[in-house]
Amino acid sequence: MTVNQEQATWFAEAFGQVVSNLDRAIVGKQHVIKLVLTTLFSQGHVLLEDFPGTGKTVLAKALARTIDGRNSRIQFTPDLLPSDVTGTMIFDQAAGKFDFHPGPIFASVVLADEINRASPKTQSALLEVMEEQxxxxxxxxxxxxxPFIVIATQNPVEQAGTYKLPEAQLDRFLMKTGLGYPDHQTTVALLKDSANRARADAVDPILRPDTVIAMQQLAAKVHVDDSILEYVSQLVTATRVDRDVTLGVSMRGALALTRAARTWAISQGRGYVTPDDVRELAEPVLAHRLIVDPESEFAGTSAGDIIGRILIDIAPPQYRTA
Structure with missing residues (x-):
């Protein structure tokens, strides 16, 4: 069963309203907001690699308010235990039995702050919940x-005392992106409004959790032509044989790109995926799944550069609708 035009239009209008709503809290970052929402409606999780103070916590809180869900924040530190994330059993003396006390992972939007500062054991506990739900x-x-989404963050600087996420764990994030610093005009506007220390509170709840679930189910029905699937396969295969890559994109990455492209397409009011949808999302979905050859990386080649080169080398299929 495919998506009709009426459903696609409804989805696009709701998606646009959420973007505008979140833009009240995260000013001037609509593209990143769209990527995070695409991750949410694709039932995935996002990794934000960014400097401190760029609005990651505000984004998580504002998103939770927008979908009328609960928000929690986990500050990852070297002494954080898996039970501090998932919850633990505590003995109730009055009842004479053990009761489960849920941890902060039990929320609609979970901000896992500086995930690379926790031990691998604690990282694995979080990533297992992300995968298994x-x-x-x-x-x-x-x-x-x-709905459930983890917004994990890691600091690109100050790597001392951190535990780098293994590639197999990075692969579980649908996308990797960053907010970045605001431009000059946005910075001035934020400084004028510096008295407002709770920007996330200005965001109104405009979607119910069951509506988000319905939108996730609708996005999964978007039509993907066989030529698009072949294009995704060609892109993924190219990463595995590239001269600057030690480890290419896995099958999970190919599936993630297809899921994200479906959501991106319907957010534009279409019930079918085009090559442009795939090209738009290729870097945030695929780049973090690559292991760049150390010599190439030392020479200045990044994973984003490799994805960009592959997109140029492989011609997209002819535009074709459902």
């Missing part, structure tokens, strides 16, 4: 909230 304690399954 539940945890099991003493044989009892506990499902996380729905």
């Amino acid at each position: 539940h945890i099991t304690v003493d044989g009892t399954r506990h499902d996380v909230e729905s």
Whole structure:
């Protein structure tokens, strides 16, 4: 069952309203907002690699308010335990039994701040919940909230005392992007409004959680032509044989790009994916999944450069609708 034009138009209008709503809190970063929302409606998670003070916490809080969900923030430190993330069993003396006390992972929007500062064991606990959407304690399954998105952050500087995320764990993030510093005009506007220390509170709830789930289900039905699937396969294969790449994009990455392209297409009011949708999302979805050859990286070649070169070398299929 494919998406009709009426459904696509409704999705695009709702998507646009959410972008405008979040733009009240995160000014001048509409493209990043669209990427984060695309991740949400694709039922994925996003990794923000950015400097401190660029608005990552505000973004998470504003997104939670927008979808009328709960927000939690986990500050990752070297002494953080897996149970500090997922929750633990505590003995209730009055009842004479152990009760499960859920951790901060049980929220609609979870901000995992500086994820690379926690031990690999704690990182793995978070990433397991991201993948499975539940945890099991003493044989009892506990499902996380729905919708559910983890916005993890890591600082590109100050790497001392950090634990780099292994490639297999990076692969579990649908996208990697960053907010970056605001431009001059936006900076001046924010300085004029410096008395407002709670910008996320200005955001209104405009979507119910069940509406978000319905939009996720609708995005998954967007039509993808066989020629587009072949194009995605060609892009992924090219990363595996590129001279500057040690490890290319996995099958999970190809699936992630297809899912994200579906959501991006319907956010534009279309019920079908075009090559431009794939090209627009190729770098944020694929770049962090590459391992660049150390010599090439030392020479200044980045994963983004490699994806850009591949997009130039491989011709997209002819434009074709459903």
